[in-house]
Amino acid sequence: MADPLSIAASVITLIQVSAQVTVLLKQFRDEVSAVDATLNGLLQDVEGFQQVLESMKETFEQEDIKANLQATGHVGNHWKNLARSLRDGEGTLQQVHGLLDAVNKTTSFLDGPRKQLRFKAAVEQIACYREQIQSYRGALQLSLSTIILWNQVTFQKSTDSIPEKILPNLDKLYDEFRNLGIALNAKIENLQAMVSDSNRQELDSMNNLRECVRSAADVVSTASTTLTAETSDKASVKFGSDFGDIFPSATNETVVRWMRANVIHEYDDAEAPPLPSESSLGDAPTEYQSDSDSDIENEMVRALLSDGKAFHGEGLIDIR
Structure with missing residues (x-):
């Protein structure tokens, strides 16, 4: 399980790599x-x-943030997903760095024009990296907002004083979750339509990023529930259930296997299983006379009484 300290270290590494990419771009x-x-x-x-x-x-360096960060529950799940997306983001920036190194290599003859030609050849790949970086930026911004909101709720809850000024930000935050979720779903759908060895890593990264955003939304949903419980009933905020269409629940393979193993067979009238025999019904009539409600009820009562006799003894129950 990832913890806040390891995540902070990953953030520092990403800052260093992004700074190197910035230097190469400016150069x-x-x-x-x-x-x-x-x-x-x-x-x-x-x-x-x-x-x-x-x-x-x-x-992460603020003392009150450090004191209230958790490694369990929804928050702990978000740390795990955030750590994975930070690693993916580092990998993407390293690829950008390698591409820029190749484009920007120096030659002794026609150096400038050659760099221009290499850059034009790499424009499509650069545009792809731009989209990924934009997605990472949006997801990490939401994660940062989630961390701050959760800290506010945790800290204020300990003093039993939830400020009203926090509430108006929640609707805006949920709108941002929804917009980014829709964008990620569209991107993932496009990648799945043209999946290949070259974009498999990008597809996996975007799926991981969506999980990171989903887990952040779970944390914010929990925080909003706390806020609305502690404040006036007039407060109106959105909840995580609003994201069912954006972040559908993952399929539980165990449940799927159980459903497949417990198939309920349907029969046509001609193939319907036979009715129970006389012996299984005890005092039930020897012939099925009618399908009226009263007759069906009588059959059910007799069958239940027969079971009762078998359980308690023949001499204890006698219904005529």
Whole structure:
């Protein structure tokens, strides 16, 4: 199970890698005097991603945050998913770093034009990395908001004083969860439609990221329940159940196997199983006379009485 300290270490590592990528991007832009929307967009995305990581680092370093972080329950599950997505994010940034190294390598002849040609050849891959980094940035921003909200609820709960000013932020936070969840679902669906060895890693990373966002939504849902319980009944916030269409529950394989093993067979009228015999019904009539409600009830009563006689002894019950 991942703990906050190991996550903080992963955040620091990601900050270092993102800083290296930023240096490479600026170096390439300055050396070839490139004014390209994809290049500038990637630079802005990496810098924005680094800012979120810096905020996470500062948050983890606060003493009151450290004191209230948990490693169990919904929070512990989120730590596990967050740690996995941080590792995935580091892998993505390392790939960006390797691509930029290859694009930006120096040659003794026509260095600038060659870099431009290599960059144009890598534009499609760079655009793909941009989308991934944007997804990571959005997910980590939501995770950061989740950490702060949970700390507020935990700390304020210990003093029995939940401020009303926290509540208006919850609806906005849930809208952000929904928007990012929809975007991740669309991206995953597209990757599944063209799954190959080249994008398998990206598909796995996006699935992991969706799980990270889902677990953060569970934590916020728990926090919102606490807030609405501690504040006035007039407070109106959304709950995690609102995300059933965005984050459907994972299939339980054990339940699926049980359902497959316990098949209920359906019969046509011609193939219906025979009615119970006389001996199994005890005092039941020898011939089935009618299907009226009263006759059916009488049959059920006689069958139950027959079972009672067998259990208590023939001489204890005598119904005529």
